Amino acid sequence: MFFIWKKLRMELGEIRCFQHCDRKQNILCFIVPIICPLCGQDLTQSRLRIPPYIIESPFTEADITQCSLVIKPTIGHFLYDFSNNSNLHIGLTDSSGNVYEFDERGVTVGDKTWTHCLSIKILDEHEQLENKWDHSLEQFANEKLWKKECYDENSQNCFDFVLHFLQCFELDRQYSCLVDKSVFCEKMILPATRRAGKYITLYKQIEESQVVIQNAGQ
Incomplete structure (x- = not known):
């Protein structure tokens, strides 16, 4: 299933996951980047294999x-x-x-x-x-x-x-x-x-590097 990338309004601090060019690699971030960190393509002009979805936080009020x-x-x-x-x-x-x-x-x-x-x-x-x-x-x-x-x-x-x-x-x-x-x-x-x-470890990794790449299913 493919998804045409569009700019999304996103709340800071929510971890998002999507796939672009490699079905074996998940891309995790707070804000979807303009350029794919794997292949360098412009994400505003290309399809995503899996659209961005939010990784549920374990924390609540x-x-x-x-x-x-x-x-x-x-x-x-x-x-x-x-x-x-x-x-x-x-x-x-x-x-x-x-x-x-x-x-x-x-x-x-x-x-x-x-x-x-x-x-x-x-x-x-x-x-x-x-x-x-x-x-x-x-x-x-x-x-x-x-x-x-x-x-x-x-x-x-x-x-x-x-x-x-x-x-x-x-x-x-x-x-x-x-x-x-x-x-x-x-x-x-x-x-x-x-x-x-x-979740905290992943959150801090994204804070530090903006984007984290993980094997799908990890």
Whole structure:
């Protein structure tokens, strides 16, 4: 399938992928170049094998999620500050996208700084279950166990808050990884951050060189 190239209005920061002269090579960029980096042809005057499409970002805004687990770096921004050694902060959203999180302040609700986070959907959309989730989460957050004086960086932190709630909601029947914190991190948190890491690496490569060439299917 061929596509006649036309100038597109593009938002900065969205990764686009297309093919021009080689079906085995994908061209990735933020803005489609005028000249093909593989063959040197003018793309405004030639056909594309595959038209530009957006590589979906793993990041989202917490307030558009529902009944989900959300993840962000403790300090900074995923795209610019995250590494394999970064500390992570996690929380839970209710059915309206309000984040419940636990840290040295105790439990806070509705913080608006979760604008660039990872999201793992926990509940399928079901009105009765969502109502139960909201009610249970509100009650759970008010327990004495989650007062600020109970916070401990290592033994009573945001991971414990999220894990204990999911266990109390009896989701350990659905998610076997909820047996303890180490398995929970390995099976639920790490896969999400690994996917994010691949996207971040590609994003930074494009920032540096403007265009990245990858083997199709990579």
